[in-house]
Amino acid sequence: MNLPVTIYTPESPLRNPLKLILTIFADIWRTRELIGILFQRDLKAQYRQTFLGYIWILLPPIASTAAWYYMTSQKLINVGSTAIPYPAFVMIGQIIWGTFTAAFAAPQAGFNGGSAVFMKLKVPPEAFIANSVAKIIFDLLVKTVLIVAVFAIFWSQLTISWTILLVPFGLAIIALFGISLGLFMVPIGSLYSDIGRIVGIAMPFLMYTTPVIFPLAKGDGLAATLMSWNPLSPAIEVTRSWLTQGAADPNLVLNFLLLIPISLILGIIGLVILRIAMPHLVVRMGM
């Protein structure tokens, strides 16, 4: 009988890094059905106890847009001029930014969702993370309703060009970048909840240095410097331009595309680290 043999030893799985990477991807492929089931179950479970259901996916960007529109229209704050009407600018910025934050949070959320199972069953953690990522895509699909609404309201001031076809691609890069960064956080974030708290505090600051609510700052000021160094600035700016204006600044596009190799490398490293950390994390889960 040719039974598969699994051997567990104290050695670091990184002794054979290539094999480890292949194993991880093989596991993800192997558990694709599980990911599907988890995805379905989470979709069902997520809003099972709500009255409004999936409408809750739409409400946060609407509320946030409403708040910023109120503040700017009442001249409580001045964000400067935007290339497209401000509500459309904020709404679309929020949706793109939301994709990033959701992607960043997805690995830890997915991992936490699976922790009860990790303690008891041998299952690749990536399956739970992948499921969490799938939810981002679902949320985005729901949010297209908002984008359609924006176009319906401001159709005369927006440009629909072929570049709109690039938008999913742009969002995918942003999500990938978010996930890669998020993956890095899982091992340490699972041990120390400080990480989650720091992220919670830092995220709004990151948003204000990204052209989500404010247009890209110009000049030599601190805001402009921060925005120019922020890798998310070109991502948001370019994707929004593709969606609402057609062409985007070629320099920004180039910077944006640089995120692809960076994300892929970071992502794979993040997966590897998570795998190595996994048994150490499970030990602490029971405590």
Add this chain to the structure above:
Amino acid sequence: MSRSSEIIHPSSDLDEDVLIRVNNVSKKFCRDFKKSLWYGLKDTAADILHPTSSSQDTSLRPSEFWANQNISFEVKRGECVGLVGKNGAGKTTLLKMLNGLIKPDTGSIEMHGRVGALIALGAGFNPILTGRENIYVNGSIGGLHKKEIDAKLAEIIDFAEIEDAIDAPVRTYSSGMQVRLGFAVAVILIKPDILIIDEVLAVGDSSFRAKCLNEIQVLLKSAAVIFVSHNENQVKRICTQVLLLSKGAEVLQTHDVSEAFKVYGRLEAVDYGFESGKFTEPLADVISCLILPKIEHDQGLNSTEPINISIEARATAPIGRCRATLFARSSAGEMVAAYQATVGTEDNIIQPGVVFNVYWEIQSLDLASGNYDFCFSLISDIDYQIIFRSERLFATFVSTEAFNGAALTIAAEGKLNTQKTTAYPQLKIYPTSLPLDIIDQVLAVSQDYKYGYFRVAKAANSTVISTLYYMETGISGLTLDTIQPIKDEYWLNCSSLPLNIAELLDSYFKFTFVRNPGDRLISCYLDKVAGRGVKKSMINKALGRNSQDDVSIDVFLDYLSSGGLKSNVHWIPQSLIVQETNDNLDFIGKVENLSDDIQYVVDKIYGKALDKLPSIRDHKTNASEFYTQLSISQRERIAQLYDADFERFGYDKNFWVTASRLNSSGE
């Protein structure tokens, strides 16, 4: 063999039947949570930064301890290992390593084939999802495709007996339902090569447990099983060997399940301070223990009624200010309840030689029905350390309602048989009118099931003992050679029982077995006189003959009728022995009706008949055959000699007529 942490390749092992191979595995844990997190970070970092350095690290860092240490074993297909040990002995850690959830710090683990695991309650169920959805999730985690799960869904639901609840969220399930579903998924759905079952079968009703054990036995034909349980009967039923863990280390690995549990019990006893090992100098001798209301005949203690227990003890060493705690220990060996009392003394220190009292006024025991034994400890008022723990004070059946079953109560400390009786706290003994020689001769007492067994001469003792032994231990095939140690270990041996035990005996289920008097006389003659001849010289001497003269059956009958009838236990009429305890015997069984009558006894004391009796041996003497050669007058002489026996036990004087069961005067 490659040394990466986790590799999968087709088995190329010659010894293909070994499915689990654990080699010198150790695992460190850290008690301090903050340190543990920090170590976790460091270990992860070390794995990343120094992947090639040998990490067989056997040194402990501060706050660390060995949760598992140097454990090695192999499990083949068809074998079931019972993993036994107290909470914290490292069982779950080992299971988690076997399942690859955590990795060992030393050694290696080889697992061949698909692993099904049921670690802890509701293993991996999502409480929000329905039972049906969870089946798909868990099946998928186990590597099954949707179609495979579809095919087995009905069987799983049926086995788990949750048809009605299958579409309800799992959070609405009782723990029993969760275990049922978890078991069905782990065993029926996954059909593993290796099944790992943590201590989950403690939950759920007994019929389901039986079903699970059956299912495991079926699976065992094609799989290796690791089974964690505290329940000796469960382990005995399905395990082929036991691995006993204590404080992370392997204490014992044996195929003798009873032995393992004996050692386990002893380990536990040491931990609870029962064994003298921990308290080399006992601080007190218990002089008496009085329980009110008295534990009555046929009744245990009522769990819901007030009970007063007082102990009189003599200090053998200075005892400081302390409080006394009475512990109830279940038959599974767990401390299940504690009752407090203050030690009745005015002085700060009880000096050696001073007699003191401890008095518990317990409103209600609040114990579930079952057998318990009780012991007490003295706990220092200053540092709350246990400074003394007694041996068993008494054991009794505790019932939540009036108890109507067979008498199952014992009021004695354990191991009365040992020579060390004086080392144990003494029991307050009640006076008896029973002559000591009779007791000495006829009594053996079971510790586990609380019955007295009157060993009437020539009454198939070995058969009865071996049956009762089987009932108590699950071990059959007892031979004459093995009876002696049993008398020492499992029975309160008569020879060292104190005098005043009548009341003690009253509370036992007492029975004896008798044999057709004619048959008994002839078989005694064939064995003791004509055969081995051990009684020949005694008879010849009494009749004034040469000691080595042959004794014919007629000479033997002459001897008996001339007054020798009462001179030896082997031919003294059994009615005379039984008469001494006339009012006390609960049942008199017949050797001719051995199977049924033993089942009756077993049913009385065990609560149910045994599925299968151990082989009941035939008597070696061929009395029946010999009888056919006797003349009518010889037969009549035998009948006359044992007239009372024939009458009392309802035997036909024509001998060898299988009589129906007879109950003694009690019924």
